[in-house]
Amino acid sequence: MKATTTADPGTRPAATRDGGDVLRRWWSSEGNEFAGRNLALIGVLVVLVALGVLTRPDLYGDPEWVRNNIFTILQQASAIGVVTVGMTFVIIGGGIDLSVGAIMALAGVWATTVATQSYGAGGMIFTAIAVGVGTGVVNGLLISYGRLVPFIATLAMMVAARGLAASISGKQTQISQNATINGIASTEVLGVPLLVIILAVVVAAGWVLLNRTTFGRRTVAVGGNPEAARLAGINVRWHTLLLYALSGLCCGIGALMLTAQANSAQAAMGNLYELDAIAAAIIGGTLLSGGRGTIVGALFGVLVFSTITNLFAINNLSTESQNMIKGGIIVAAVLIQQFRFGSLTRLFSRG
Template identity: 65%
Template sequence: MERAAREAEPRPSSFSRVLDSGAGRNFGLVAVLVLLGVVGVVTTDTFLTTANLLTILTSASIIGVLTVGVTFVIIGGGIDLSVGKVMALASVWSTTVATQSFGPAVMIFCAVAVGVGAGLVNGLLITYGRIVPFIVTLAMLISAQGLAEQISGRRSQIVTDSVIAGIANTRLLGIPLLVYIFAAVVAVGWVVLNRTTFGRRTFAIGGNPEAARLAGLDVRRHTILLYVVSGLCCGIAAVMITSLTTTGSSTHGTLYELDAIAAVIIGGTLLTGGRGTLIGSILGVLVFTTITNLFILNNLATEVQNIAKGVIIVVAVLIQTRAQRSPASG
């Protein structure tokens, strides 16, 4: 009877199976980028210029680094709403007069330490406090925003260190150093996620945490580490945005968490965890950044841009839901 039932189930088409695979979703995002490129060429003469393409990559770099950390957390079955404001807090803490007096190494250390510390607090509250990730990271978002405002007095802190300020202005082979930092973070993240035990455990815990626990995995410790990874990415992004704007400010990172989560979703990572690709998330970042660039070049309203992004997110979630319900998704 079980064999008859399986045979009676509708078999997905080859196209459906390809679309539901990681490579298929990534190919779809590449196709979207190509389509956006065509729209850019048709609507403006400056889209394909080297300067504009580098602007897109630079704009994608900071949110892209945040997205790497968010991808790890979501694949592991969690969520992190605090990344934007943790990055802002790290930028403020690393640019106080006292911190800058010790030089660039201490500034970078402070930024990374603040990010890692915030991630550690998130992880501990979620695992040992048994509070849902949505609430914990939302509380961290609010707290980080308040602390950043308290430290800075709601004023932008100017970077006086030439080394930190020079990071964003440095170019290698004509490409901004920020893009290289972004690429390095993505490369390390891809290797960790796809070629290490840590990555395999992330997928296992996100797919079924109880089964992972029964298999001998320390789910609590690994979950904490996932949020520490996200915090580390916040610290790196803080150094990048501090250099790019030459300021540390509590206003940095506003709504960045939503952009990062949206990029992860359209990149094919399931919000329920257990499945996703880092390359898909980065392609999602590039899609959103390119859309923003097109709207700026064509002098279109921000409101319309946000509507377009919202429609893309809804379509991506609908596709995910259909894939989960299909026989191919098991």
Template identity: 75%
Template structure:
């Protein structure tokens, strides 16, 4: 366009959007106040509150089991002394498997599985109760059990990380090998523990609570701190969630996997001393099917079988639930076979729930991605 003087002026574009009116500071603060949800409500509804919701659900299951016990045996639950002693019995029953479950939880969160934990407990216990080892006293027995557990765990980790073996196959082979080595060392005989200090662990009470329960609490607290408050725990979740992404982020996935199985082996060594103290002996057949109990407790507690998610507190509650079921069946005179069927049904139900939740989360992410695009 030209004006009267002959100068050319650019044309104004006609497709520019109209400017919005200025927004006052008070209006901005009011809008932010309306759009920001309450922190507590968002916590319970969001992913961050999933662990708390699951733990509350597990506590509700425990309450239901107690109600069933009261309904079936009101004569026993009417005695307050019996109730307290029975509660301590359940915790004592859960102590050994609980320690093994802590190590198993780390392995599963890291994307693996360990079928050899029961055999590692047996091998550690048998090796710690040989006459040669017992001659070094309680310290020598404890040191031997921990070193044997650590060594077998390292072998598992090396076979899986650097030998490229599937965790299921590697630990299944170790299950057979460790049981065979334990039988060879013990000559298929029961080895009696003659050390009064080791034998006294199971019978010692501190402030009315068994020492085994304190050991379980110490392992659980250490496991919780390691998983939730350290770099090791964050790397464990990353490796289990996406190993390739963890590798690209600078995490040595192979070395970390070895450390996870070594940690599981150390937990088995601790459990071996606890179980040896309870039985005052050790044999190659001890800790039978502990691997299934530990895996089941971890799954019930919310640990994802595919890795990348899990809680130590949830796994502990899973162990206590199974111990409560065992106790409930015992006081009602029911068979072990019926108890195993109930456990199997609980495991299947827990896995199905995990699959439904995983699919719903995956579908939500896909829909959110499509909407963003």
């Protein structure tokens, strides 16, 4: 006699269940989510370019102008792009750094003092990077070993670094007299501006560090669950310190790039760069809560903001309107982060 089985009325057919599971797995995959987000950001860039073509067809009708404008956008994005790489690591690691703009100002001012410039380009480069890394280490010490909340520690550093930069410069603009440093902004390699090459190198190095090294895996682990990371044998305090040192390194490099572009440095340089870097990382897919993020997405975020700035500039539109649009993009990006398609599939699966 064959045994009969009675289906549970609360269960769904296997085909439906399997299909839903496959769909959820696909959408919950980080790789697919990041790829989808990057495609969306590319779509935003295409829309922005289309708006430029519609509003200024006279300019976009000139191929030479288009080429030069692309490099202009990339050069405008270069310094903030480098800083965003460091910021992305910090946020993935569960922190935040509000002091990046102030660190850039301090590094730039310190590197352009008369005493520092007397040591030549090497002395200026060493000073900018040393100041950036050193300030980042101070942030890391306060957060890791001083147990300060990252928001408070870096906010205090933001104020202190700006004040020190103003004190060193006497609230005056310091002119860079070094031809090598100034030439960074005007030098081209095979027709590509050196600033763009520096950005590409830093982004590539950041991608490899995050996706192909133990350091990157530990960063994700620390940001996702610090206690679990500690129990797994990761020195969470030391790793957090290294993340802020890395952010400081990026700030030192960015300070040199800004100094080269302006042939000078002042205490006000890098103003609000911390907000732009955080915003670019967020719209690129980095979670503010830590544990997830992508360097490529952050780069696309930087390019979106730089393209918006360029679009407003060629149309002679106000900075106020530009800032409002940027704010709207940030809010939309955060709302998208809170939405998970997997939740929607589970909602439908209950029916």
